[in-house]
Amino acid sequence: MHIVNTAQAAAWNGPEGANWAAQSERDDPVNGALTEALLSAAAIGPEDRVLDIGCGTGETTRLAARLAVRGRVLGVDLSALMLDHARAAATSAGLRNVEFTAGDVQVHPFPGDEFDVAISQFGIMFFADPVAAFGNVRHALRPGGRLAFVCPRGMADNAWYVAPMSALHGERDPARLPDSAMFSLADPARLTEVLGRAGFTDVRPRPVDVPMAFGADMAEAAEGFLGSGPVLAVLQQECGPSVEAAREILVEALRRYEGPDGVRIPGAHWLVTARRP
Numbered sequence: 001m002h003i004v005n006t007a008q009a010a011a012w013n014g015p016e017g018a019n020w021a022a023q024s025e026r027d028d029p030v031n032g033a034l035t036e037a038l039l040s041a042a043a044i045g046p047e048d049r050v051l052d053i054g055c056g057t058g059e060t061t062r063l064a065a066r067l068a069v070r071g072r073v074l075g076v077d078l079s080a081l082m083l084d085h086a087r088a089a090a091t092s093a094g095l096r097n098v099e100f101t102a103g104d105v106q107v108h109p110f111p112g113d114e115f116d117v118a119i120s121q122f123g124i125m126f127f128a129d130p131v132a133a134f135g136n137v138r139h140a141l142r143p144g145g146r147l148a149f150v151c152p153r154g155m156a157d158n159a160w161y162v163a164p165m166s167a168l169h170g171e172r173d174p175a176r177l178p179d180s181a182m183f184s185l186a187d188p189a190r191l192t193e194v195l196g197r198a199g200f201t202d203v204r205p206r207p208v209d210v211p212m213a214f215g216a217d218m219a220e221a222a223e224g225f226l227g228s229g230p231v232l233a234v235l236q237q238e239c240g241p242s243v244e245a246a247r248e249i250l251v252e253a254l255r256r257y258e259g260p261d262g263v264r265i266p267g268a269h270w271l272v273t274a275r276r277p
């Protein structure tokens with residue numbers, strides 16, 4: 001497998017990927033409401049051939065496969081660890097029209113003109129060269145093929161990031177928090193330009209505000225955050241907090257988001273659609 005996004009491959013094949021896989025075992029998915037909006041925008045038909053970019057443990061891949069009943073779905077991801085979960089879950093769901101491939105979407109040798117629609121839930125913000133990566137997705141789509149993905153809007157609008165990270169950094173101003181690749185497509189002008197340069201037309205970013213589900217209670221939510229990439233980076237700092245101190249800080253910071261349905265924190269996203277001419 002040829003990989004150019006090597007830091008991302010290391011992260012998602014390591015503790016961050018293991019944590020994401022553990023979260024995806026929960027009954028209440030982190031992004032349930034957002035996934036519905038994504039699949040509705042993708043308008044997957046029964047015969048469609050679907051590409052799921054950065055499919056992770058394959059939640060959206062499986063849902064797409066249930067829509068593309070006579071078509072097929074390919075999930076591509078950098079993380080062998082997450083793909084193991086994805087394959088096991090697709091098999092136990094009895095889905096026969098799903099395949100998974102380990103690869104870097106930026107350089108994966110897609111034959112070309114192969115898919116009717118490409119989707120992604122948070123798998124497209126981490127490309128080292130986004131124009132090249134989206135260009136490769138365009139090449140994988142047939143002429144007239146559709147792209148639909150979700151990504152976070154600005155950091156300051158995303159309480160699920162700002163609340164825990166401000167508390168851990170002891171920083172009230174979100175503008176002073178360390179930048180994260182997660183927000184690389186937050187600027188709609190930039191994302192429209194990137195997709196245009198990659199050869200897409202009809203680029204439409206629409207805002208979608210939905211809460212994200214971080215577990216049944218504070219203990220579950222804190223555990224999930226402790227294994228996430230941004231929090232792991234804080235823990236690895238020379239003068240960073242211990243795991244136990246960080247857990248206490250997180251519980252305190254997230255308490256206000258706990259309710260009868262569990263821990264729900266507002267998220268601000270772009271739902272982006274585009275088309276290969």
Ligand SMILES: C[S@@+](CC[C@H](N)C(=O)[O-])C[C@H]1O[C@@H](n2cnc3c(N)ncnc32)[C@H](O)[C@@H]1O
Nearest residue numbers: 012054055056077078079104105121122123126
């Ligand atoms: C935030 S996770 C989202 C996973 C999944 N789409 C979901 O909604 O649960 C980001 C995923 O994108 C994958 N990823 C990041 N860069 C990638 C690339 N260049 N090629 C393939 N997968 C990539 C990571 O391995 C990771 O599984």
